[in-house]
Amino acid sequence: MAQLYFKYGAMGSSKTANALMARFNYEERGQRALMVKPRMDNRDGEHVICSRIGLSCPCVYFDEMRAMEEADLRAYDCVIVDEAQFLTREEVRYLVHMVDDWDIPVICYGLRSDFRGELFPGSYELLVMADKIEEVKTICWCGRKATFNARFDGEGRVLREGEQVLLGANERYVSLCRRHWMAGDLGPDFKKRGER
Numbered sequence: 001m002a003q004l005y006f007k008y009g010a011m012g013s014s015k016t017a018n019a020l021m022a023r024f025n026y027e028e029r030g031q032r033a034l035m036v037k038p039r040m041d042n043r044d045g046e047h048v049i050c051s052r053i054g055l056s057c058p059c060v061y062f063d064e065m066r067a068m069e070e071a072d073l074r075a076y077d078c079v080i081v082d083e084a085q086f087l088t089r090e091e092v093r094y095l096v097h098m099v100d101d102w103d104i105p106v107i108c109y110g111l112r113s114d115f116r117g118e119l120f121p122g123s124y125e126l127l128v129m130a131d132k133i134e135e136v137k138t139i140c141w142c143g144r145k146a147t148f149n150a151r152f153d154g155e156g157r158v159l160r161e162g163e164q165v166l167l168g169a170n171e172r173y174v175s176l177c178r179r180h181w182m183a184g185d186l187g188p189d190f191k192k193r194g195e196r
Helices: 015-028 062-066 070-074 089-102 121-129 178-183 188-195
Strands: 004-008 033-037 048-050 056-058 078-081 106-110 132-135 148-152 173-176
Touching: 004 015, 004 089, 004 121, 015 033, 015 048, 015 056, 015 078, 015 106, 033 062, 062 089, 070 089, 078 089, 089 106, 089 121, 106 121, 148 178, 173 178
Parallel strands: 004 106, 004 132, 033 078, 078 106
Antiparallel strands: 048 056, 148 173
16 A cells, blocks of 8 residues: 655755665666656756765656656656655645555655744645655754754854745755754854855
8 A cells, every 4th residue: 555755854864865765776676766856946957856965867847747647657656756845735635646546655855844943835734644754864063963954144144034945055054953053053163164
């Protein structure tokens, strides 16, 4: 029986690398996995999913997957969605439909919360609807588990206000434990980097 999985983690926790490895595992066993991402995720170019460690593969946009015929989607053994925090409630409900009515396993990877500590709409819906929820872990500069995403400006100040979505990676965000996120402390190495 198919299930809906939500694998969430802070930035830098290798969510995309895990998604690409899951695809490889399916294909290594002669099965087909459809890689999907929201259209708004254009950091790495069009129709490609790319991890920070250099792994990449072609993908379709979520709206393109929705336009596919049921028979074409049923030809896949699994659907893997990257950057799932950007999904809408209706899009998550479509994934539930794929799992429950078409028996297609769906694995979603994404952030749980934004730089303000608030849930993304897609993450909220996935936390409610997913059959299995798993944290993909990474660490803060202090060695504790990082669970928050801090957005910072050019002077290294942690930002608490602004648009929820601002695409970026290490040049705009860093993962922190709750204690250092609350304190706005990016760590001693970050301070040294800013002094150069």
